[in-house]
Amino acid sequence: MSTTTTTTTGQPAILPEGYEITNIVAVDENFNPDPTSEQDVVDKLKAKFKDFKIEVFLPNIELFEKLAEGQDPKVMLITCIDSRCNPTMLFGLEAGEAFVVRNVANFVHPYEGQHVAHENAAVGAAIELAVTVMDIKHIVVVGHSNCRGIKALMTRDDFTTDLVGNWVKVGLPAKEKVKQLYPELSFDEQLSLCQKEAVNVSLKNLLTYPYVKERVKGGGLHIHGMHYNLRHGRLTSWDIVRK
Structure with missing residues (x-):
């Protein structure tokens, strides 16, 4: 059985009964990792995305604005x-x-x-x-x-x-x-x-x-x-x- 719930950001989520979405984090150049985290693979992905935003996305903003319109x-x-x-x-x-x-x-x-x-x-x-x-x-x-x-x-x-x-x-x-x-x-x-x-x-x-x-x-x-x-x-x- 699936139910539709609402996350803390107001985004609808269709999940099986008994499950919920937690730990919603916006990751950008201002993201600050939790220093108490065990730095598992998902934490590493978030940190790497922050690096991408700072080192690749922002210096090439014109390219990514163009790609946002199509490929x-x-x-x-x-x-x-x-x-x-x-x-x-x-x-x-x-x-x-x-x-x-x-x-x-x-x-x-x-x-x-x-x-x-x-x-x-x-x-x-x-x-x-x-x-x-x-x-x-x-x-x-x-x-x-x-x-x-x-x-x-x-x-x-x-x-x-x-x-x-x-x-x-x-x-x-x-x-x-x-x-x-x-x-x-x-x-x-x-x-x-x-x-x-x-x-x-x-x-x-x-x-x-x-x-x-x-x-x-x-x-x-x-x-x-x-x-x-x-x-x-x-x-x-x-x-x-x-x-």
């Missing part, structure tokens, strides 16, 4: 949710530069139509918005080494027992290809190859979206694959083009 990024990045693969950090992105979607193992599922509620609805909606509304010029799918999602794909036989399995099973063509072509390789070597081939599965699935396929064919949209090696700090990049 015009030229690239969409589809990356993994892995905490070690922050696309802003990896590519030195500024605010407004990239449209970013993150999910387990950076997968794109095939297009299933405009009115079908399916497991890829969130990613599919982001692709549709990026291409048809924002006129994105480049889509980049970024995989990485030591990906837990790809490891789950490579080690499981049953993908029906949980949400993770149901999500990563879209990568089965990559797993099957690697197992078929490179049976003599060690598991770690096969895993590395599957990380890259899973990116290609997502690139192939991108081309099932009619507006993506149409724009790629017309030259107005370009799709790319990347793989980031965590240990060596090495990025491998490739493009997909029509023959």
